[in-house]
Amino acid sequence: MIQRRHFLKHTLLALGGTTLLPSMLMAEEKTPKSRKFKLVFDFDLHHDTQPFPAKLWNPLPQYTGYQKVRTFVFNGNYDRFEINADNPYDADIFYAQWEKGNTPKQLHIEMEVETFYRSVPVARIEKFSKMHLPVPQSVKRYLEPTAHIPTDGKIKAKADELTQGMKDRFEKVRAIYNWVTEVTFRDPAVIGCGKGDAGKMIESGYFGGKCTDISSLFTALLRAAGIPAREVFGIRLGASHFSLALGKSDKHGFADITTWQHCRVEYFIPGAGWIPSDPADITKLELVEKLSHSQPRVQELKKRYLHSWEMNWIGFNHARDFILSPKPEQYPLNMLGYPYAEVEDEVLDYYMPKTFRYHITSQEL
Amino acid sequence: MKKQIFLLLPLALLYAQKTATIQIKGMTCPLCTTAIKKSLKKVEGVKSARVRLNTKRAKVQFDDDLNTSILLDAIAKTGYQGTIISVESR
Known part of the structure; x- marks a missing residue:
């Protein structure tokens, strides 16, 4: 037997x-x-x-x-x-x-x-965004709310406020991304990656959190603004070429990654497809390297992570x-x-x- | 005679228990259920606790002389708010 x-x-x-x-x-x-x-x-x-x-x-x-x-x-x-x-x-x-x-x-x-390495050129995103192509049926589900990603109430009101008068999808993404990366901060007291409760975050007015919290807020606001978006849950694998704050390993390339789970975001521009983004790592860089938001190094990463991911990380799923x-x-x-x-x-x-x-x-x- | 008393004693203890059904507000993830369950089980007089995320309810078996407000306090310690839906004697 x-x-x-x-x-x-x-x-x-x-x-x-x-x-x-x-x-x-x-x-x-x-x-x-x-x-x-x-x-x-x-x-x-x-x-x-x-x-x-x-x-x-x-x-x-x-x-x-x-x-x-x-x-x-x-x-x-x-x-x-x-x-x-x-x-x-x-x-x-x-x-x-x-x-x-x-x-x-x-x-x-x-x-x-x-x-x-994953990057979608900004020029390509801008080009397709200006075409105002319809959102494919298969992607429309990423406009829908979930329990932790509401798209009504204060989330909707904030999305409307941030994108007022804008028609271009990518312009809306930029406006929301700028606001999220400016207002949120990494709170080291939050357990794990955080619960990612975007509704609770905007209701409370407390914007401290970790990657799932910040990614969920970004996702919820994008969806409320009519931009399909989703979190991507995954784990850091090793050294970052940008900053040790974003991943490291020993001299042999080995890393104990037991607690290195990290959540990122993708948003969808019809024609250009899913675009990688990572607003939470901007806040991590600020905290770990003790930088203010306006400093050039933060602004450089912010510019990159609007449309790219460094791939010292692997994604599992976007399930919520x-x-x-x-x-x-x-x-x-x-x-x-x-x-x-x-x-x-x-x-x-x-x-x-x-x-x-x-x-x-x-x-x- | 002594034997009969010993046999009846566990039964009497069993009947001196109650079961409370508690609605829990703010529970949003499976891990919340573990935190609440552990907190409830720490209360002296609580015999068992089951917490369900899908119904957002807890079923707690406890000694007859335990005040249910203590159960709600144990839930509050984990950051959630409980409301007693029913208490049944066994």
Whole structure:
């Protein structure tokens, strides 16, 4: 029986690799600069009571033009696993389940990923923005509100105020981006990346937060102004070429990235497509390097992050306020930038990797 | 006779419990449920607590002599506001 289970797991492991094969064979885009990293997730789930059962949903990198998963292997002592994207946002998830027992609950996921510097030239965005093309049907959902991204009330009022008299979409984006990066600041007391409750933020008038908070505010205002937008939850992988505040590694390119989750934003200009942006890292640069908003270094990053991403980071998904598959005990889930696990109806604290017991590392290749 | 008393004692204790259903305002993420559950379980006299995000409700089993305002205080400590919907004796 044990042998059969062992065999099945290894067969499924091979199948897991096979499912990624067609994508791997896709022709690479002609991107000038790429970076490769070995990304490793390790889990050894912990709970105060023994024995306990456990369910784990771990976000996986999305396979898209600016990032590729080149190899993917995993193993563990789970009783069941599946890789699925069975949720309204097609977020890729590794699900593992352990039956009630005293045995350790371990999972190891290892992958090699390649990321490509991502920038859409401002001239291209401006050109298409002036054409006033219609928003494609498939993108219209990113104009809709969610529980944490309202598009009415004070959010709508602020978006209207900031974009008053403007017709051009990119002009509206600039106005909102300028306001968000000027008014928000990084609050180190906020746990993790923050809850990303844009409605609460604008209601309270307190604009201190972390990446999910600031990205959610930007997203909500853009949507309220008629610009499709979405957060992209992911994790920093290594050294930034701009500032150590935005990612670092040791001299061998290794980094313990367990707590390096980072949320960014994309907005959509018809014809130009999804445009990368990162208002939250402007505030992080200000805090870590003790710079004021008007200083040239901040203004330089602000200029870049209106339309580009440095790719020492990998994106998982843009899911908000959704239900995972298999359906957990607690739902809906606010976001999936961190591993999510339940012991019966109790959610393990994903902001506490030492008690949850997960570890994420990255090695630049 | 002694044996009968010992057998009846756990039953009597069981009947001296209540279950409160509490509506919780402001709970927006799954992790909120864990914080509330842990806070409720720290209260002396609370036997079990289940918190659901989708219904935004908690079901708390507690000793008969415990004042429900203590349960609401435990919820308030986590930054959320609870309202008692019902209390049933077992």
